[in-house]
Amino acid sequence: MILTVTPNPSLDRTYEIPALERGAVLRAAADRVDPGGKGVNVSRAVAAAGHRTVAVLPLGGPEGALLARLLGDLGIEAAGVPVQGSTRINISVAEPDGTLTKINAAGPELTAAEAEALLEAVRTQSADADWIACCGSLPRGLAPEWYAELVARAHRAGARIALDTSGPSLTAALRERPDVVKPNAEELAQAVGRPLATVGDAVKAAEELRALGARAVLASLGADGQLLVDETGAYFGAAPVAAVRSNVGAGDASLAGFLAAGGLGPAALASAVAHGAAAVQLPGSVMPTPADLDPSAVTTTADVPLDRALTEPA
């Protein structure tokens, strides 16, 4: 079972419009609402892959009730922690040329008791978890050390932790030795405090995160592929993508693919790449099902192309 923790979940509302025009009243050609937040997306992709998952998340207000219902419709078990504030709504505005503008709300402020209740919910749900995936930004009221505390408690209980966050909450959690961290290129650059121009720069940065405590680093480099750096070495994986429709949630699909394939080594990296490549070709934050995957298109190698320039330097 893969347990996910999303401290700041969302309803993800996507509007499709012909063109984004500042200051105008725009009419949407289509709109949809998906259950969101990074850990929620990992649960959606893990469930789509046919594995059992439980999503731990705070839920508040009518938005929280709708999020719980949408998860129920997908057959995803939610361990909701009731909170006073309302679950946030995040907005994506999608244009036909693939440009996507996203506005993420701050979300509710959690009280100290709610922050503790969330940690307690993770504890009670984690008994048969193969992995605990802790994902996304922290809502107001949760200290940057909240993930560090979660990793420490989960390790004491014998669970393996995957962490997808950035900034101070990532830095603070590294000292508790998360089993895998999943930064994108920008988050990796931010964590080491310098720009990344090549795949080799990303490998060096990932090694630095390992030196700071991460046992493995799964880094998504956008169109350039993905990297896995662990105690056995560095591996690079890529897959061709015909056309990008939406990269919202693609990193979450990758992490789900990685964990669903065991969460270790090049085979799990290949699954991460297959899931990421499939996700960017689907609309909104739709998570891929096995039918969307093309594992035969994925290449992985220990011969990492260190000198290759990143198409989107971070």
Ligand SMILES: O=P(O)(O)OC[C@@]1(O)O[C@H](CO)[C@@H](O)[C@@H]1O
């Ligand atoms: O504000 P955060 O927690 O960093 O990110 C939240 C979010 O952008 O991440 C997911 C995509 O990865 C979306 O479902 C959601 O709206």
